[in-house]
Amino acid sequence: MMRALLAYLERHGAVPTLVRSAISFVVVIALWQLIATQFVTSSMLLAPPSEVLKALVNEIQGGMLWKNTIATSISLAVAFPISVVLGVFIGLALCSNRLVSMMFGPMLTALSSIPIIALAPLFVAWLGLGYASKFVLIGMVAVFPVIVTTESALRSADADLIEASRAFNASGWQVFRTVTFPYAVSFIIGGVRVAWARALVGVVVAEFFGSFAGYGYAIMAAGQTFDTATLLAYVFILGVLGLVGSLLLEYAEKRLAPWRYV
Amino acid sequence: MSGVALEIEGVTKVFGSRKSKPVVALEGIDLQVAEGEFVAIVGASGSGKSTLLRIVSGLMEPTSGSATVHGKRVTRPGTDRAMVFQRDCLLPWKSIIDNVAYGLTLARVPAEKARSTAQRYIDVAGLGGFEHHYPHQLSGGMRQRANVARAMAVDPKLLMLDEPFAALDSQTREIMQAELLRIWGATRKTVVMITHQIDEAVFLADRIVVFSARPGKVKRSIPVPFPRPRALSIKRSAEFGAIVDEVWQLIEEEVRASLNH
Numbered sequence: 001m002m003r004a005l006l007a008y009l010e011r012h013g014a015v016p017t018l019v020r021s022a023i024s025f026v027v028v029i030a031l032w033q034l035i036a037t038q039f040v041t042s043s044m045l046l047a048p049p050s051e052v053l054k055a056l057v058n059e060i061q062g063g064m065l066w067k068n069t070i071a072t073s074i075s076l077a078v079a080f081p082i083s084v085v086l087g088v089f090i091g092l093a094l095c096s097n098r099l100v101s102m103m104f105g106p107m108l109t110a111l112s113s114i115p116i117i118a119l120a121p122l123f124v125a126w127l128g129l130g131y132a133s134k135f136v137l138i139g140m141v142a143v144f145p146v147i148v149t150t151e152s153a154l155r156s157a158d159a160d161l162i163e164a165s166r167a168f169n170a171s172g173w174q175v176f177r178t179v180t181f182p183y184a185v186s187f188i189i190g191g192v193r194v195a196w197a198r199a200l201v202g203v204v205v206a207e208f209f210g211s212f213a214g215y216g217y218a219i220m221a222a223g224q225t226f227d228t229a230t231l232l233a234y235v236f237i238l239g240v241l242g243l244v245g246s247l248l249l250e251y252a253e254k255r256l257a258p259w260r261y262v
Numbered sequence: 263m264s265g266v267a268l269e270i271e272g273v274t275k276v277f278g279s280r281k282s283k284p285v286v287a288l289e290g291i292d293l294q295v296a297e298g299e300f301v302a303i304v305g306a307s308g309s310g311k312s313t314l315l316r317i318v319s320g321l322m323e324p325t326s327g328s329a330t331v332h333g334k335r336v337t338r339p340g341t342d343r344a345m346v347f348q349r350d351c352l353l354p355w356k357s358i359i360d361n362v363a364y365g366l367t368l369a370r371v372p373a374e375k376a377r378s379t380a381q382r383y384i385d386v387a388g389l390g391g392f393e394h395h396y397p398h399q400l401s402g403g404m405r406q407r408a409n410v411a412r413a414m415a416v417d418p419k420l421l422m423l424d425e426p427f428a429a430l431d432s433q434t435r436e437i438m439q440a441e442l443l444r445i446w447g448a449t450r451k452t453v454v455m456i457t458h459q460i461d462e463a464v465f466l467a468d469r470i471v472v473f474s475a476r477p478g479k480v481k482r483s484i485p486v487p488f489p490r491p492r493a494l495s496i497k498r499s500a501e502f503g504a505i506v507d508e509v510w511q512l513i514e515e516e517v518r519a520s521l522n523h
Contacts, residue, residue, distance in 0.1 A: 160349050163321060166321060167339050168341070168364065168369075168416065169338075170368050174368055178367075256355075257355070259398040
Protein backbone atom coordinates (compact mmCIF):
# COMPACT_ATOMS: atom_id res chain seq x y z
CA MET A 1 0.00 0.00 0.00
CA MET A 2 2.69 2.43 1.12
CA ARG A 3 4.98 1.29 -1.67
CA ALA A 4 2.26 1.72 -4.28
CA LEU A 5 1.66 5.26 -3.06
CA LEU A 6 5.36 6.13 -3.26
CA ALA A 7 5.62 4.64 -6.76
CA TYR A 8 2.62 6.73 -7.81
CA LEU A 9 4.23 9.90 -6.48
CA GLU A 10 7.35 9.27 -8.54
CA ARG A 11 5.40 9.14 -11.77
CA HIS A 12 5.43 11.88 -14.42
CA GLY A 13 2.28 13.71 -15.37
CA ALA A 14 0.05 16.52 -14.25
CA VAL A 15 -1.83 14.80 -11.42
CA PRO A 16 1.15 13.26 -9.58
CA THR A 17 2.95 16.60 -9.90
CA LEU A 18 -0.03 18.35 -8.36
CA VAL A 19 -0.21 15.78 -5.54
CA ARG A 20 3.51 16.18 -4.86
CA SER A 21 3.20 19.97 -4.71
CA ALA A 22 0.16 19.71 -2.45
CA ILE A 23 2.01 17.43 -0.03
CA SER A 24 5.02 19.73 0.22
CA PHE A 25 2.70 22.72 0.70
CA VAL A 26 0.83 21.01 3.53
CA VAL A 27 4.09 19.95 5.20
CA VAL A 28 5.51 23.48 5.11
CA ILE A 29 2.28 25.03 6.43
CA ALA A 30 2.11 22.45 9.23
CA LEU A 31 5.72 23.12 10.23
CA TRP A 32 5.11 26.85 10.16
CA GLN A 33 2.01 26.46 12.34
CA LEU A 34 3.95 24.27 14.77
CA ILE A 35 6.89 26.67 15.07
CA ALA A 36 4.67 29.75 15.35
CA THR A 37 2.48 28.31 18.07
CA GLN A 38 4.96 26.19 20.06
CA PHE A 39 8.35 27.95 19.82
CA VAL A 40 7.92 31.58 18.74
CA THR A 41 5.03 32.61 20.89
CA SER A 42 5.00 36.30 20.05
CA SER A 43 2.72 36.79 17.05
CA MET A 44 4.49 40.09 16.44
CA LEU A 45 7.58 38.15 15.43
CA LEU A 46 5.95 35.31 13.57
CA ALA A 47 2.25 34.82 12.99
CA PRO A 48 1.00 31.26 12.44
CA PRO A 49 -0.67 30.44 9.12
CA SER A 50 -4.09 30.38 10.78
CA GLU A 51 -3.62 34.02 11.82
CA VAL A 52 -2.34 34.93 8.35
CA LEU A 53 -5.45 33.38 6.81
CA LYS A 54 -7.62 35.35 9.21
CA ALA A 55 -5.78 38.56 8.28
CA LEU A 56 -6.24 37.75 4.60
CA VAL A 57 -10.00 37.27 5.06
CA ASN A 58 -10.09 40.53 6.99
CA GLU A 59 -8.31 42.35 4.15
CA ILE A 60 -10.73 40.91 1.62
CA GLN A 61 -13.79 41.87 3.66
CA GLY A 62 -12.52 45.36 4.34
CA GLY A 63 -11.90 45.95 0.62
CA MET A 64 -8.22 46.72 1.24
CA LEU A 65 -7.01 43.69 -0.69
CA TRP A 66 -9.02 44.74 -3.74
CA LYS A 67 -7.70 48.32 -3.61
CA ASN A 68 -4.08 47.16 -3.22
CA THR A 69 -4.43 44.54 -5.92
CA ILE A 70 -5.72 47.15 -8.37
CA ALA A 71 -2.83 49.50 -7.61
CA THR A 72 -0.11 46.86 -7.93
CA SER A 73 -1.75 45.30 -10.99
CA ILE A 74 -1.89 48.60 -12.84
CA SER A 75 1.80 49.20 -12.19
CA LEU A 76 2.73 45.72 -13.39
CA ALA A 77 0.28 45.56 -16.30
CA VAL A 78 1.62 48.78 -17.77
CA ALA A 79 5.31 48.59 -16.98
CA PHE A 80 6.05 44.89 -17.44
CA PRO A 81 4.88 44.44 -21.07
CA ILE A 82 6.58 47.68 -22.03
CA SER A 83 9.87 46.59 -20.50
CA VAL A 84 9.67 43.20 -22.27
CA VAL A 85 9.04 44.79 -25.67
CA LEU A 86 11.65 47.46 -25.07
CA GLY A 87 14.15 44.85 -23.89
CA VAL A 88 13.66 42.74 -27.03
CA PHE A 89 14.06 45.80 -29.25
CA ILE A 90 17.22 46.98 -27.51
CA GLY A 91 18.59 43.43 -27.70
CA LEU A 92 17.83 43.36 -31.43
CA ALA A 93 19.46 46.73 -31.96
CA LEU A 94 22.59 45.58 -30.15
CA CYS A 95 22.76 42.50 -32.36
CA SER A 96 21.99 44.13 -35.66
CA ASN A 97 24.80 46.60 -35.64
CA ARG A 98 28.37 46.11 -34.51
CA LEU A 99 28.98 49.79 -33.90
CA VAL A 100 25.83 50.18 -31.79
CA SER A 101 26.83 47.13 -29.81
CA MET A 102 30.38 48.38 -29.24
CA MET A 103 29.20 51.86 -28.27
CA PHE A 104 26.34 51.02 -25.94
CA GLY A 105 27.18 47.47 -24.84
CA PRO A 106 29.62 48.42 -22.06
CA MET A 107 27.25 51.15 -20.86
CA LEU A 108 24.38 48.70 -20.58
CA THR A 109 26.56 46.20 -18.75
CA ALA A 110 27.50 48.90 -16.26
CA LEU A 111 23.87 49.98 -15.85
CA SER A 112 22.65 46.42 -15.40
CA SER A 113 25.17 45.74 -12.66
CA ILE A 114 24.14 48.61 -10.39
CA PRO A 115 21.29 47.77 -8.00
CA ILE A 116 18.65 50.00 -9.56
CA ILE A 117 16.34 49.32 -6.62
CA ALA A 118 18.62 51.63 -4.66
CA LEU A 119 17.49 54.49 -6.87
CA ALA A 120 13.84 54.06 -5.82
CA PRO A 121 13.78 57.10 -3.47
CA LEU A 122 15.24 59.20 -6.25
CA PHE A 123 12.59 58.12 -8.76
CA VAL A 124 9.89 58.96 -6.24
CA ALA A 125 11.47 62.39 -5.68
CA TRP A 126 11.59 63.00 -9.43
CA LEU A 127 8.29 61.57 -10.49
CA GLY A 128 6.11 61.90 -7.43
CA LEU A 129 3.94 59.47 -5.53
CA GLY A 130 1.77 58.44 -8.46
CA TYR A 131 2.17 55.63 -10.95
CA ALA A 132 4.96 57.25 -12.97
CA SER A 133 7.66 56.41 -10.44
CA LYS A 134 6.43 52.78 -10.24
CA PHE A 135 6.38 52.39 -14.01
CA VAL A 136 9.92 53.67 -14.33
CA LEU A 137 11.36 51.58 -11.52
CA ILE A 138 9.70 48.36 -12.72
CA GLY A 139 10.81 49.12 -16.24
CA MET A 140 14.38 49.75 -15.17
CA VAL A 141 14.74 46.53 -13.20
CA ALA A 142 12.85 44.30 -15.64
CA VAL A 143 14.33 45.49 -18.91
CA PHE A 144 17.92 44.34 -18.39
CA PRO A 145 17.41 40.57 -18.15
CA VAL A 146 15.39 40.77 -21.37
CA ILE A 147 18.07 42.80 -23.16
CA VAL A 148 20.85 40.47 -22.08
CA THR A 149 19.06 37.22 -22.98
CA THR A 150 17.78 38.61 -26.28
CA GLU A 151 21.23 39.67 -27.34
CA SER A 152 23.00 36.49 -26.31
CA ALA A 153 20.25 34.25 -27.75
CA LEU A 154 20.40 36.00 -31.11
CA ARG A 155 24.17 35.75 -31.17
CA SER A 156 24.25 32.09 -30.23
CA ALA A 157 21.98 30.91 -33.05
CA ASP A 158 23.24 27.70 -34.61
CA ALA A 159 25.83 28.60 -37.29
CA ASP A 160 25.12 25.40 -39.27
CA LEU A 161 21.43 26.25 -39.51
CA ILE A 162 22.28 29.74 -40.71
CA GLU A 163 24.64 28.39 -43.35
CA ALA A 164 22.05 25.87 -44.55
CA SER A 165 19.55 28.67 -44.82
CA ARG A 166 21.97 30.84 -46.77
CA ALA A 167 22.71 27.92 -49.10
CA PHE A 168 19.00 28.05 -49.99
CA ASN A 169 19.57 31.61 -51.14
CA ALA A 170 17.92 33.18 -48.07
CA SER A 171 18.32 36.93 -47.73
CA GLY A 172 19.62 38.45 -44.50
CA TRP A 173 16.09 39.27 -43.42
CA GLN A 174 14.89 35.74 -44.27
CA VAL A 175 17.72 34.22 -42.22
CA PHE A 176 16.67 36.40 -39.29
CA ARG A 177 12.98 35.66 -39.67
CA THR A 178 13.27 31.90 -40.23
CA VAL A 179 16.35 30.93 -38.22
CA THR A 180 17.89 33.43 -35.84
CA PHE A 181 14.72 34.78 -34.28
CA PRO A 182 12.74 31.52 -33.88
CA TYR A 183 15.89 30.02 -32.33
CA ALA A 184 16.12 32.90 -29.87
CA VAL A 185 12.48 33.08 -28.82
CA SER A 186 12.49 30.36 -26.17
CA PHE A 187 15.67 31.75 -24.63
CA ILE A 188 14.16 35.22 -24.56
CA ILE A 189 11.21 33.83 -22.61
CA GLY A 190 13.73 32.54 -20.07
CA GLY A 191 14.87 36.15 -19.71
CA VAL A 192 11.26 37.29 -19.35
CA ARG A 193 10.88 34.86 -16.44
CA VAL A 194 13.80 36.48 -14.66
CA ALA A 195 12.36 39.89 -15.52
CA TRP A 196 9.01 38.96 -13.94
CA ALA A 197 10.63 38.06 -10.63
CA ARG A 198 12.55 41.34 -10.68
CA ALA A 199 9.46 43.33 -11.62
CA LEU A 200 7.71 42.04 -8.48
CA VAL A 201 10.61 43.23 -6.35
CA GLY A 202 10.57 46.53 -8.23
CA VAL A 203 6.89 47.23 -7.66
CA VAL A 204 7.05 46.39 -3.94
CA VAL A 205 10.07 48.60 -3.35
CA ALA A 206 8.54 51.47 -5.35
CA GLU A 207 5.40 51.21 -3.26
CA PHE A 208 7.46 51.17 -0.05
CA PHE A 209 8.82 54.59 -0.81
CA GLY A 210 5.91 56.47 -2.17
CA SER A 211 2.33 55.42 -2.56
CA PHE A 212 -1.02 55.17 -0.87
CA ALA A 213 -1.99 51.76 -2.16
CA GLY A 214 -0.45 48.55 -3.44
CA TYR A 215 1.07 45.43 -1.90
CA GLY A 216 4.29 47.23 -1.04
CA TYR A 217 2.34 50.00 0.70
CA ALA A 218 0.26 47.44 2.61
CA ILE A 219 3.36 45.53 3.71
CA MET A 220 5.01 48.75 4.86
CA ALA A 221 1.91 49.88 6.75
CA ALA A 222 1.45 46.49 8.41
CA GLY A 223 5.11 46.46 9.41
CA GLN A 224 4.87 49.85 11.04
CA THR A 225 1.94 48.72 13.17
CA PHE A 226 3.56 45.35 13.95
CA ASP A 227 0.69 43.57 12.22
CA THR A 228 2.80 40.58 11.20
CA ALA A 229 -0.15 38.46 10.08
CA THR A 230 -1.29 41.03 7.50
CA LEU A 231 2.28 41.59 6.36
CA LEU A 232 2.74 37.87 5.75
CA ALA A 233 -0.63 37.65 4.01
CA TYR A 234 0.58 40.10 1.37
CA VAL A 235 3.95 38.40 1.08
CA PHE A 236 2.08 35.17 0.48
CA ILE A 237 0.07 36.78 -2.34
CA LEU A 238 3.27 38.08 -3.90
CA GLY A 239 4.73 34.59 -3.70
CA VAL A 240 1.72 33.15 -5.52
CA LEU A 241 2.00 35.87 -8.16
CA GLY A 242 5.68 35.07 -8.71
CA LEU A 243 5.04 31.34 -8.87
CA VAL A 244 2.13 31.57 -11.29
CA GLY A 245 4.04 33.90 -13.62
CA SER A 246 7.08 31.68 -13.54
CA LEU A 247 5.06 28.52 -14.24
CA LEU A 248 3.16 30.11 -17.12
CA LEU A 249 6.37 31.33 -18.73
CA GLU A 250 8.05 27.98 -18.21
CA TYR A 251 5.11 26.35 -19.94
CA ALA A 252 5.40 28.81 -22.84
CA GLU A 253 9.12 28.08 -23.07
CA LYS A 254 8.49 24.36 -23.36
CA ARG A 255 5.68 24.82 -25.87
CA LEU A 256 7.83 27.04 -28.08
CA ALA A 257 10.94 24.90 -28.00
CA PRO A 258 9.93 21.27 -27.44
CA TRP A 259 13.17 20.01 -29.00
CA ARG A 260 15.16 21.47 -26.11
CA TYR A 261 13.36 19.26 -23.61
CA VAL A 262 13.74 15.73 -24.96
CA MET B 263 23.50 13.06 -71.13
CA SER B 264 24.59 16.04 -73.11
CA GLY B 265 25.82 19.34 -71.72
CA VAL B 266 28.19 20.27 -69.00
CA ALA B 267 26.41 20.86 -65.71
CA LEU B 268 29.36 22.09 -63.68
CA GLU B 269 32.61 23.55 -64.87
CA ILE B 270 35.29 24.36 -62.34
CA GLU B 271 38.25 26.23 -63.77
CA GLY B 272 41.47 26.91 -61.93
CA VAL B 273 39.84 27.33 -58.55
CA THR B 274 42.32 28.28 -55.84
CA LYS B 275 41.37 29.16 -52.30
CA VAL B 276 43.81 30.64 -49.83
CA PHE B 277 42.78 31.17 -46.22
CA GLY B 278 44.71 33.61 -44.19
CA SER B 279 44.74 36.71 -42.11
CA ARG B 280 47.35 39.30 -41.46
CA LYS B 281 48.35 37.48 -38.28
CA SER B 282 48.79 33.89 -39.45
CA LYS B 283 50.54 32.16 -42.32
CA PRO B 284 48.19 31.77 -45.30
CA VAL B 285 46.89 28.27 -45.89
CA VAL B 286 46.34 27.08 -49.44
CA ALA B 287 43.23 24.91 -49.24
CA LEU B 288 42.69 24.39 -52.94
CA GLU B 289 45.13 24.86 -55.79
CA GLY B 290 44.16 25.07 -59.45
CA ILE B 291 41.17 22.77 -59.38
CA ASP B 292 39.83 21.91 -62.83
CA LEU B 293 36.77 19.69 -62.90
CA GLN B 294 33.93 19.09 -65.31
CA VAL B 295 30.73 17.33 -64.39
CA ALA B 296 28.34 16.29 -67.15
CA GLU B 297 24.61 16.75 -66.89
CA GLY B 298 23.07 13.84 -64.99
CA GLU B 299 26.43 12.59 -63.80
CA PHE B 300 27.04 11.42 -60.22
CA VAL B 301 30.53 12.37 -59.13
CA ALA B 302 32.05 11.48 -55.77
CA ILE B 303 35.01 13.41 -54.42
CA VAL B 304 37.24 11.57 -51.98
CA GLY B 305 40.47 12.58 -50.31
CA ALA B 306 42.29 12.87 -47.02
CA SER B 307 40.82 15.25 -44.46
CA GLY B 308 41.93 18.80 -45.00
CA SER B 309 42.13 18.44 -48.76
CA GLY B 310 39.63 21.24 -49.24
CA LYS B 311 36.69 19.16 -50.49
CA SER B 312 34.12 20.98 -48.39
CA THR B 313 35.66 24.30 -49.36
CA LEU B 314 35.13 23.42 -53.02
CA LEU B 315 31.46 22.67 -52.43
CA ARG B 316 31.05 25.93 -50.53
CA ILE B 317 32.53 27.78 -53.48
CA VAL B 318 30.22 26.03 -55.95
CA SER B 319 27.22 26.70 -53.70
CA GLY B 320 28.16 30.38 -53.57
CA LEU B 321 28.65 30.50 -49.80
CA MET B 322 32.33 31.31 -50.29
CA GLU B 323 34.33 33.08 -52.96
CA PRO B 324 37.39 31.49 -54.55
CA THR B 325 40.66 33.42 -54.33
CA SER B 326 41.02 32.86 -58.05
CA GLY B 327 39.35 30.80 -60.75
CA SER B 328 35.65 30.26 -61.24
CA ALA B 329 32.78 27.81 -60.96
CA THR B 330 30.13 27.81 -63.67
CA VAL B 331 26.82 25.98 -63.33
CA HIS B 332 24.93 25.47 -66.59
CA GLY B 333 26.76 28.33 -68.21
CA LYS B 334 26.17 30.73 -65.34
CA ARG B 335 29.11 31.84 -63.27
CA VAL B 336 28.59 31.34 -59.54
CA THR B 337 28.71 34.56 -57.53
CA ARG B 338 26.19 33.81 -54.77
CA PRO B 339 23.84 31.05 -53.57
CA GLY B 340 21.02 30.23 -55.94
CA THR B 341 18.13 27.84 -56.30
CA ASP B 342 19.78 26.15 -59.30
CA ARG B 343 22.00 24.45 -56.71
CA ALA B 344 21.17 22.74 -53.42
CA MET B 345 23.43 21.52 -50.65
CA VAL B 346 23.00 18.68 -48.19
CA PHE B 347 25.25 19.08 -45.18
CA GLN B 348 26.64 16.38 -42.94
CA ARG B 349 24.48 17.53 -40.05
CA ASP B 350 20.85 17.39 -41.06
CA CYS B 351 20.35 21.13 -40.35
CA LEU B 352 16.57 20.86 -40.28
CA LEU B 353 14.83 23.68 -38.42
CA PRO B 354 13.75 22.15 -35.11
CA TRP B 355 10.68 24.40 -34.79
CA LYS B 356 9.24 23.42 -38.16
CA SER B 357 7.37 20.22 -38.98
CA ILE B 358 8.90 17.87 -41.55
CA ILE B 359 6.65 19.13 -44.35
CA ASP B 360 7.47 22.76 -43.56
CA ASN B 361 11.15 21.87 -43.45
CA VAL B 362 11.03 20.14 -46.82
CA ALA B 363 9.12 23.12 -48.23
CA TYR B 364 11.64 25.55 -46.68
CA GLY B 365 13.67 26.30 -49.81
CA LEU B 366 10.47 26.81 -51.79
CA THR B 367 9.04 29.16 -49.17
CA LEU B 368 12.23 31.21 -49.24
CA ALA B 369 11.88 31.44 -53.03
CA ARG B 370 8.33 32.77 -52.46
CA VAL B 371 6.61 29.82 -54.09
CA PRO B 372 2.90 30.06 -53.13
CA ALA B 373 2.18 28.07 -49.95
CA GLU B 374 -0.24 25.68 -51.62
CA LYS B 375 2.22 24.72 -54.34
CA ALA B 376 5.16 24.54 -51.93
CA ARG B 377 3.22 22.07 -49.77
CA SER B 378 2.21 19.83 -52.64
CA THR B 379 5.77 19.77 -53.98
CA ALA B 380 7.14 19.06 -50.51
CA GLN B 381 4.60 16.26 -50.11
CA ARG B 382 5.81 14.65 -53.33
CA TYR B 383 9.42 14.60 -52.15
CA ILE B 384 8.40 13.41 -48.69
CA ASP B 385 6.75 10.45 -50.39
CA VAL B 386 9.82 9.84 -52.57
CA ALA B 387 11.99 9.91 -49.44
CA GLY B 388 9.71 7.37 -47.78
CA LEU B 389 8.61 9.75 -45.03
CA GLY B 390 4.88 9.58 -45.73
CA GLY B 391 2.96 9.73 -42.46
CA PHE B 392 5.63 11.85 -40.76
CA GLU B 393 4.70 15.18 -42.40
CA HIS B 394 3.57 16.74 -39.15
CA HIS B 395 6.27 15.30 -36.92
CA TYR B 396 9.12 17.48 -35.75
CA PRO B 397 12.77 16.67 -36.47
CA HIS B 398 13.51 15.70 -32.86
CA GLN B 399 10.81 13.03 -33.08
CA LEU B 400 12.56 11.28 -35.99
CA SER B 401 15.58 8.97 -36.14
CA GLY B 402 18.89 10.21 -37.57
CA GLY B 403 18.34 8.31 -40.80
CA MET B 404 14.87 9.76 -41.29
CA ARG B 405 16.10 13.28 -40.58
CA GLN B 406 18.82 12.91 -43.17
CA ARG B 407 16.28 11.65 -45.70
CA ALA B 408 14.15 14.71 -44.97
CA ASN B 409 17.28 16.80 -45.48
CA VAL B 410 17.85 15.24 -48.91
CA ALA B 411 14.16 15.72 -49.74
CA ARG B 412 14.42 19.38 -48.77
CA ALA B 413 17.34 19.85 -51.17
CA MET B 414 15.55 17.96 -53.96
CA ALA B 415 12.30 19.91 -53.49
CA VAL B 416 13.75 23.14 -54.87
CA ASP B 417 14.42 21.15 -58.06
CA PRO B 418 18.08 22.13 -58.31
CA LYS B 419 20.03 21.41 -61.45
CA LEU B 420 22.97 20.49 -59.28
CA LEU B 421 22.76 18.63 -55.99
CA MET B 422 25.74 18.79 -53.64
CA LEU B 423 26.16 16.41 -50.73
CA ASP B 424 28.81 17.06 -48.10
CA GLU B 425 29.40 13.77 -46.28
CA PRO B 426 25.67 13.32 -45.92
CA PHE B 427 25.77 9.99 -44.10
CA ALA B 428 28.88 10.43 -41.97
CA ALA B 429 26.88 10.95 -38.79
CA LEU B 430 24.86 7.76 -39.23
CA ASP B 431 25.65 4.29 -37.93
CA SER B 432 26.99 1.86 -40.53
CA GLN B 433 23.76 -0.15 -41.04
CA THR B 434 21.68 2.98 -41.50
CA ARG B 435 24.32 4.36 -43.83
CA GLU B 436 24.13 1.29 -46.10
CA ILE B 437 20.37 1.61 -46.35
CA MET B 438 20.64 5.35 -46.96
CA GLN B 439 23.07 4.77 -49.83
CA ALA B 440 20.53 2.51 -51.54
CA GLU B 441 17.79 5.06 -50.76
CA LEU B 442 19.83 7.87 -52.25
CA LEU B 443 20.37 5.84 -55.41
CA ARG B 444 16.65 5.17 -55.62
CA ILE B 445 15.76 8.86 -55.13
CA TRP B 446 18.47 9.89 -57.56
CA GLY B 447 17.27 7.31 -60.10
CA ALA B 448 13.81 8.89 -60.00
CA THR B 449 15.12 12.38 -60.74
CA ARG B 450 18.52 12.00 -62.41
CA LYS B 451 19.97 15.19 -61.07
CA THR B 452 23.61 16.05 -61.46
CA VAL B 453 25.21 15.13 -58.15
CA VAL B 454 28.53 16.03 -56.57
CA MET B 455 29.10 14.22 -53.32
CA ILE B 456 31.90 14.34 -50.80
CA THR B 457 32.55 11.28 -48.73
CA HIS B 458 35.18 9.63 -46.61
CA GLN B 459 33.74 6.19 -47.22
CA ILE B 460 35.46 4.80 -50.30
CA ASP B 461 32.97 1.97 -50.72
CA GLU B 462 30.17 4.53 -50.56
CA ALA B 463 31.78 6.50 -53.38
CA VAL B 464 32.29 3.41 -55.56
CA PHE B 465 28.77 2.19 -54.92
CA LEU B 466 27.06 5.47 -55.74
CA ALA B 467 29.12 7.35 -58.30
CA ASP B 468 29.68 7.28 -62.04
CA ARG B 469 33.10 8.72 -61.44
CA ILE B 470 35.38 9.16 -58.46
CA VAL B 471 37.63 12.17 -58.18
CA VAL B 472 40.52 11.70 -55.76
CA PHE B 473 41.92 14.84 -54.15
CA SER B 474 45.47 15.16 -52.95
CA ALA B 475 46.18 16.30 -49.41
CA ARG B 476 46.65 20.00 -48.69
CA PRO B 477 46.79 21.90 -50.90
CA GLY B 478 43.87 20.13 -52.53
CA LYS B 479 44.36 19.25 -56.18
CA VAL B 480 42.69 16.73 -58.44
CA LYS B 481 44.96 13.70 -58.23
CA ARG B 482 43.05 11.20 -60.32
CA SER B 483 39.64 10.69 -61.87
CA ILE B 484 38.42 7.08 -61.88
CA PRO B 485 35.32 5.98 -63.79
CA VAL B 486 33.06 3.40 -62.13
CA PRO B 487 31.72 1.03 -64.79
CA PHE B 488 28.83 -0.68 -62.94
CA PRO B 489 25.51 -0.46 -64.77
CA ARG B 490 22.48 1.05 -63.11
CA PRO B 491 20.31 0.43 -61.24
CA ARG B 492 22.83 -0.96 -58.76
CA ALA B 493 22.00 -3.36 -55.97
CA LEU B 494 23.79 -3.44 -52.62
CA SER B 495 25.07 -6.92 -53.59
CA ILE B 496 27.62 -5.48 -56.06
CA LYS B 497 29.61 -4.38 -53.01
CA ARG B 498 30.72 -8.00 -52.63
CA SER B 499 31.94 -8.41 -56.22
CA ALA B 500 35.66 -8.68 -57.06
CA GLU B 501 35.50 -5.76 -59.48
CA PHE B 502 34.06 -3.53 -56.75
CA GLY B 503 36.87 -4.56 -54.43
CA ALA B 504 39.47 -3.76 -57.08
CA ILE B 505 38.20 -0.19 -57.52
CA VAL B 506 38.02 0.35 -53.78
CA ASP B 507 41.64 -0.85 -53.50
CA GLU B 508 42.79 1.46 -56.26
CA VAL B 509 41.13 4.50 -54.66
CA TRP B 510 42.37 3.53 -51.23
CA GLN B 511 45.98 3.29 -52.44
CA LEU B 512 45.76 6.76 -53.95
CA ILE B 513 44.42 8.20 -50.72
CA GLU B 514 46.87 6.28 -48.57
CA GLU B 515 49.81 7.83 -50.44
CA GLU B 516 48.37 11.23 -49.69
CA VAL B 517 47.68 10.56 -46.05
CA ARG B 518 51.19 9.16 -45.55
CA ALA B 519 52.74 12.08 -47.39
CA SER B 520 50.86 14.57 -45.23
CA LEU B 521 51.81 12.68 -42.03
CA ASN B 522 55.51 12.80 -42.93
CA HIS B 523 55.21 16.43 -43.76
